[in-house]
Every structure is written in C-alpha cells, then in structure tokens.
Amino acid sequence: MARNDLIGGALWEEYSKEVQTRMNNPINMGEIDPEYAKTKGAELIVADFGAESCGDAVRLYWMIDPKSDKILESRFKSFGCGTAIASSDMMAELCHEKTVDEALKITNIDVEKALRDHPDVPAVPGQKMHCSVMAYDVIKKAASLYKGVDMESFETEFIVCECARVTLDTIKEVAKLNNLTTVEEITDYTKAGAFCKSCIKPGGHEHKDIYLVDILSEIAEEREKEQKSRVVIAAKGDGDFASMGMVMQIKSIESILEEYIRPTLKADGGDVELIDIQNNSGQFDVYIKYKGECMSCSMNTTTTLTGIEEMLKFKLKADIRVLVV
Secondary structure (H helix, E strand, O other), X not given: OOHHHXXXXXXXXXXXXXXXXXXXXXXXXXXXXXXXXXXXXXXXXXXXXXXXXXXOEXXXXXXXXXXXXXXXXXXXXXXXXXXHHHHHHHHHHHHOOOEHHHHOOOOHHHXXXXXXXXXXXXXXOHHHOHHHHHHHHHHXXXXXXXXXXXXXXXXXXXXXXXXXXXXXXXXXXXXXXXXXXXXXXXXXXXXXXXXXXXXXXOOOOXXXXXXXXXXXXXXXXXXXXXXXXXXXXXXXXXXXXXXXXHHHHHHHHHHHHHHHHHHHHHHOOEEEEEEEEEEEOOEEXXXXXXXXXXXXXXXXXXHHHHHHHHXXXXXXXXXXXXXXX
C-alpha cells in the first residue's frame, strides 16, 4: 500500500521512519503464555488500558521474576491506530530487563523520544501524542496489579498536560516566576499544550478537569489581589514610600485619599484629584486639584490642605508637602 493511501500528503512526513516501521512490523507484539511463565518461575501480569477519547486500547504482558521484581519479558497487543501500535511496541521494549519500579519511571515522553529518527524532531504529530500517553498509563496499570495497589497511587501530583507530563504545581511556579500571561508562553517554558493541545481549553481532543486558560485566569486573579494588598500595606504606612515606583506611589496616595479624605469632602459636595508627584531631594511634592464645592471653600488652602498633608505623612511615613494647582 502506498504511503499516500495511508496518510494524505505531507502529513505522512510528520511520522518518523521508526514509527512507520513499527506500525507495520512491531517487534514486541504478542502474548505471553501462562504455562511458559510458570516454567521460568515468573509471575505473569496482564494489564488492559483504553483511551475513551479515541477508542484505542492496549494490553500489556509482563513476565516478572518475583525475587528481583525484574521484568524478564514484555509484550503487548494493541487495538487501535498505527501510532498506538508503534508507541505500545516501543513501550514494551523499554520495559525489558527493568524492575517494576524502574519501568514506572518510563514516561510517554520517553516513549515518543525513543521513536524519533532525530533527537530534535518529534516522532509523531502533536495530535497523536495521546497514543504514547496510553502506553504510559498501561505501565501504571500493570505495576498496580503486581504491587496490589491502586494505579492512582503512583501519581503524587496533579497532572495538567498528560502529553508532556507537566504538573499543576510546575505550571503555576514557572508562570509566576517568569510572569507568564499567555498559553503560548507556558508552552514555550514547560511544553504543556505543545502536543495534542487538549489541556489548553475546553473542546479539545480529551476532556480535562483543569485547563491552561483556567490556570492563567487564577494566576491573574492572584496577581491582582497581591497588587491590591501591596497598595493597602503602603497606605497603612507599612511600605517604604521612597523606594516605590511612581505607579505604586500614585496608588498608595489614591488609596489614602479614597479611604480617609474623599468621603468627608464629598459629603459637602466637593472632591480632590491627584495631579502629580515630584521628588525634590527626598521631599515629595504632591500636587492636588480641588473639585466641586471645595474649589471655592475658604479652607481649601488652610485647614483642609493641612489635614490632607498630615494624613499622607502619617500613613506613608514620608516627607510630603501637598500643593494646590
């Protein structure tokens, strides 16, 4: 059968030659006979795992030496697409001669990389990466059967991107540390969302409990709360006004005006507007403009002005002079 009869056009070129070879001639496909395992004094484990999203399924056979926990032989049967066959074939091969605990360290990325022709060129298109994810999951299933535990017990962290095996904590930490704000940036830094893209947002190849867009939204909310908290801290005099940037200085003064000054002025039909802040050798000149009834009030350059100045000095612990423009 010609290549283009299998996969149309240039898409075929996105599959490595190793993948193409194992699609058609898998090396480790087949069953392990229970009687054969007995003759070797080995324990036979048969694990099944299926992907609901695409209907693919794989059965993994492990013949294990119970004394050393070493996998003496590993074979598989796959019910799915060619990529699933190739991935399962490589997965079974990677399990050979490893202990069960060592096999548990094999990830879907290890499977995909082992199928590459060149270290820097992916073996399969991104949308087919879920096939190697299934290979990883069946390893966990086989190990859980051998150890007599729930397969979920092998996951100590919440995985957001199954393709790249990226955890929620990793994505949050990297995004906060590097001030990431877009999905593209998260993908560049962590590889999450680079393959099947199901983890980016709802409506992808597979349903997820949490998506990258959800994480970004949560981080944005946390940043906003932290920003507001810093402003409040500064307004209470717990921050160093002189070391703040101009934006933070403005927000700090605005916070004090809004909480302590404007309510009184507005009660009499007036208001005040912050115009500018200038640093004159350590003394901060704060320029304000009165609005409404305050513009014609006889106390706007005396009692009211002094009250605003003293409040800012007290709250910000800084040398501040308030001037009217």
